[in-house]
Amino acid sequence: MVFEMIKNWWKIFAALCVLYTVIAGFLFKVPAQPILHETIRNLYFHVPMWFGMMTILFVSLWHSIKYLSNSNIQSDIIASQAAHTGMFMGVLGIITGSIWARYTWGAWWVADTKLNGAAITLLIYMAYFILRGSLDEEQKRARISAVYNIFAYVMLIVFLLILPRLNDSLHPGNGGNPGFSKYDLDSTMRMVFYPAVIGWILLGVWMMTIKIRIEKLKRKTFIND
Numbered sequence: 121m122v123f124e125m126i127k128n129w130w131k132i133f134a135a136l137c138v139l140y141t142v143i144a145g146f147l148f149k150v151p152a153q154p155i156l157h158e159t160i161r162n163l164y165f166h167v168p169m170w171f172g173m174m175t176i177l178f179v180s181l182w183h184s185i186k187y188l189s190n191s192n193i194q195s196d197i198i199a200s201q202a203a204h205t206g207m208f209m210g211v212l213g214i215i216t217g218s219i220w221a222r223y224t225w226g227a228w229w230v231a232d233t234k235l236n237g238a239a240i241t242l243l244i245y246m247a248y249f250i251l252r253g254s255l256d257e258e259q260k261r262a263r264i265s266a267v268y269n270i271f272a273y274v275m276l277i278v279f280l281l282i283l284p285r286l287n288d289s290l291h292p293g294n295g296g297n298p299g300f301s302k303y304d305l306d307s308t309m310r311m312v313f314y315p316a317v318i319g320w321i322l323l324g325v326w327m328m329t330i331k332i333r334i335e336k337l338k339r340k341t342f343i344n345d
Contacts, residue, residue, distance in 0.1 A: 131326055137319025141165075144312045151309070159223045164312050166216040168320035169209050174276070176324045177206035177245075181273040184266035196262035197339070199269060200252060201331040207245050209324050214238060233287045237279030244272050 145164040180202035187195035217235065218228045229235065248268055255261035 130322055134319055134322030134326055137315045138323055141168075141312060141316040141319050145316070148308055148312055159220055160309075162216055162220045163309070164316040165320075166213060166220055168313075168316040169213040169216060170280075171317050172320040172324035173206045173209040173213055174280075175321050176202050176209060176328055177273060177276060179325075179328070180206060181269060184269040187262055187266045191259070191263075193258065193262065196266065197335050198332055199266065201335050202328050203245060203248060203269065204331055205324055205328040207242065207249075208327070209320075210238070210242050210245070214242065234280065234284040237283055241272075241276045241279050244275050248272055 141164050145161050150158065150160050180199045183195045183199035183202065186192070187199060217238070221230060221235070222228045248265065251268055252261055252265050255264060
């Protein structure tokens with residue numbers, strides 16, 4: 121019992137961070153900002169989910185590169201299931217972002233560079249899953265998917281990190297707008313925001329590991345960890 125708790129300490133830590141985020145995110149005081157008002161609390165959910173998505177998709181990218189170098193099917197399994205998990209967190213990020221936009225910008229969706237880039241990024245990863253589903257031979261599917269996955273992550277960087285900084289954007293920290301840390305992420309919010317980022321990323325990793333184990337069972341593949 122104790123050994124299992126020690127082994128899974130990071131899962132316990134992830135659960136505590138997310139629980140703390142939910143409780144403190146709704147109960148702790150936040151700065152009174154025009155337009156944002158109480159919706160600024162969504163910063164604890166929307167932004168960390170995107171951090172989680174980008175982290176998990178980087179894991180997917182890394183294992184796609186590993187597969188191209190070693191042709192180990194385990195790398196393909198990790199890459200594909202990490203992409204699934206990252207996509208799930210990306211959808212959560214889109215949903216929370218849309219809700220936030222409705223109460224701050226007056227519409228569920230606006231013609232914003234980062235919003236459109238996020239939607240295009242998710243479509244690119246959806247094409248990744250379609251590509252995998254269209255190929256039957258295992259090694260061929262893994263190899264082609266790995267190459268496409270590298271392209272997908274490069275596009276993620278372009279659409280989410282580069283283009284919003286080069287064009288007008290309503291998002292803080294993009295298109296000339298100041299970031300949250302520069303004008304309203306006070307010490308109280310930092311006490312919640314940083315644990316939220318850690319918690320959502322670790323929760324994503326936890327979900328990814330579960331999906332990997334399930335996929336291995338489905339394939340009846342016995343791979344030594």
